[in-house]
Amino acid sequence: MNTFKKELESTVKIRFPDCDAFQHLHNSRYIDYMINAREDQLLESYGFDVYALAAQKGVGWVAAQSQISYLAPAMIMEEVTIQTRLLTATEKGLMLEARMWDRDKQVVKALLWTKLVHFDLSLRRSRLHSQELMEFFDQIVYPLEPGVSFDSRVNEIRQQYLSK
Amino acid sequence: MLTNEMATAFAAAWVAAFNSHDLDAIMEHYAEDIEFYSPFITKLRINESGMLQSKEELRQYFQHALTVYPDLYFMLHHVYTGVQTLVIQYTSVEGRQAAETMQWNKEGKVSKVYCHYSVAPYS
Numbered sequence: 001m002n003t004f005k006k007e008l009e010s011t012v013k014i015r016f017p018d019c020d021a022f023q024h025l026h027n028s029r030y031i032d033y034m035i036n037a038r039e040d041q042l043l044e045s046y047g048f049d050v051y052a053l054a055a056q057k058g059v060g061w062v063a064a065q066s067q068i069s070y071l072a073p074a075m076i077m078e079e080v081t082i083q084t085r086l087l088t089a090t091e092k093g094l095m096l097e098a099r100m101w102d103r104d105k106q107v108v109k110a111l112l113w114t115k116l117v118h119f120d121l122s123l124r125r126s127r128l129h130s131q132e133l134m135e136f137f138d139q140i141v142y143p144l145e146p147g148v149s150f151d152s153r154v155n156e157i158r159q160q161y162l163s164k
Numbered sequence: 165m166l167t168n169e170m171a172t173a174f175a176a177a178w179v180a181a182f183n184s185h186d187l188d189a190i191m192e193h194y195a196e197d198i199e200f201y202s203p204f205i206t207k208l209r210i211n212e213s214g215m216l217q218s219k220e221e222l223r224q225y226f227q228h229a230l231t232v233y234p235d236l237y238f239m240l241h242h243v244y245t246g247v248q249t250l251v252i253q254y255t256s257v258e259g260r261q262a263a264e265t266m267q268w269n270k271e272g273k274v275s276k277v278y279c280h281y282s283v284a285p286y287s
Contacts, residue, residue, distance in 0.1 A: 002168045002243040047179025047240050056183075056237040132239050132255040139241065 006142035007085045008041035011103060014078045025074035030110050031066060033074075034098035037082035046140065054121060061094065061116040062126075069154045071161075072102075072109045079103045087144060089137035091128045093117045097144075099157065108161045113150050166268050168243075171250040174272075175243040179254060182238045185230050191223055195273035198222055202279035208232060233257045258284040 018029040025033070042048040054060040074080050080100050087095040098112040120127040129137070144153065174193070181189035194200075200216040208228060216222050230236060241261075242253040248268045256262035260281045267276035 002172045002245055004172065043176075043180055045176055047176040047181075047183060047238070049180060049183045052183040052185075053237055056235045132241075132259070135241055135255075136239050 004139050005045055006140055007083055008038070008045055009081060009083045010037050010041050010044075011079050011081050012037060014074050014076055014080060016076055019076045022073075023076040025076075027070060030068060030070065030074070030100065031112060031114070033080075034082055034084070034100060034110070034112050035114070038084045038096065038098060041084060046136075048136070058120065058122045059127065060119050060121055062119045063114055064093065064117045065115040067113045067150045069111045069150075070109075071111065071154075071158065072107050074100060074109050080109065081105055085142040086137065086140055087113070087142070089129070089134065089141045091134065092126065094137070097153075106161075108157050111150075111154050111157055113153075166245060166248050166250065168245045170272075171245040172243050174250065175240055175252045178252065179238045179240045182236065185236065187223065187227055187230065190226055191219065193274055194219055194222060195269050195271065195275040198275060198277070200225075200277045200279075202277070203281060204229065204279065229257075256281060260284050 012033060014025050014033075018025055018033070020026045039050055042050065050060060081103055082098060082100050083105075084096060084098045087097050094116045096112075096114045096116060098114070099108060100110040100112075101108050117126050118129050118133075119125070148156075178190075178193050181193065196219050198216070198219050200222050201214055203214055205214045205216060205225065206212060208225070210216070210225050210228065216225055236257055239255040240252070241255065242251075244251040244253075249265060250268070251263055251265050253261070253263045260283070262282070263280045265278040265280075266274045269275040
């Protein structure tokens with residue numbers, strides 16, 4: 001049985017309309033870039049299309065909580081690398097991690113943890129993941145060591161970057 | 165030679181094509197001289213043999229299937245690599261577990277398919 005890649009990666013260019021007066025990616029746009037990258041990566045790596053799933057099965061996910069640490073500016077027209085992984089998957093929801101780097105992954109720019117709750121779009125309320133969704137998540141989940149907090153993860157990634 | 169990486173990438177693109185309901189994108193994966201075996205061929209009353217022997221027949225079959233199952237959404241679970249063959253295990257229509265054995269030709273297209281399904285969980 002082939003194993004799926006659990007840490008996904010893609011590159012994207014920072015665009016003018018998403019930048020502030022300093023030509024930095026605006027703080028409010030980091031999450032969009034990282035979530036968009038995750039959606040593209042899911043489709044390319046697993047054929048998992050969140051929009052088709054919503055249209056055809058009426059289910060999706062809503063963000064319940066996000067934590068983000070801004071570590072270095074992403075500049076206008078800069079190509080950045082975004083890595084994502086699924087940290088946890090329970091019947092109720094998911095925890096996603098995304099990291100934004102410079103193109104060559106020498107400078108870490110941001111770390112995001114987002115808690116997503118599974119949602120029934122027609123009933124407009126949360127629901128439990130189906131058995132087939134849980135089986136899919138079991139193939140791709142990539143947890144951290146027990147007890148790692150967001151702040152300790154930021155420090156860990158910072159240390160990795162400083163040691164390069 | 166079909167590698168694990170090629171098989172996994174193929175499976176992801178194949179599932180994505182079905183989930184988009186884009187018939188042209190689906191057909192891109194198949195060779196002109198396709199042989200396709202599925203119990204759904206008889207279930208959907210395409211023919212009694214359960215076998216299709218041309219790309220045009222396969223296209224018509226998939227078109228019909230997309231009409232019968234407008235909520236079709238495949239969920240990829242496992243990919244197995246063989247010698248120029250692969251098996252894709254996924255959740256198919258009606259909640260059925262499915263496994264398709266596919267034979268690759270030299271052009272990287274599928275030339276033979278054997279589909280297998282579990283009983284529908286709601287039946």
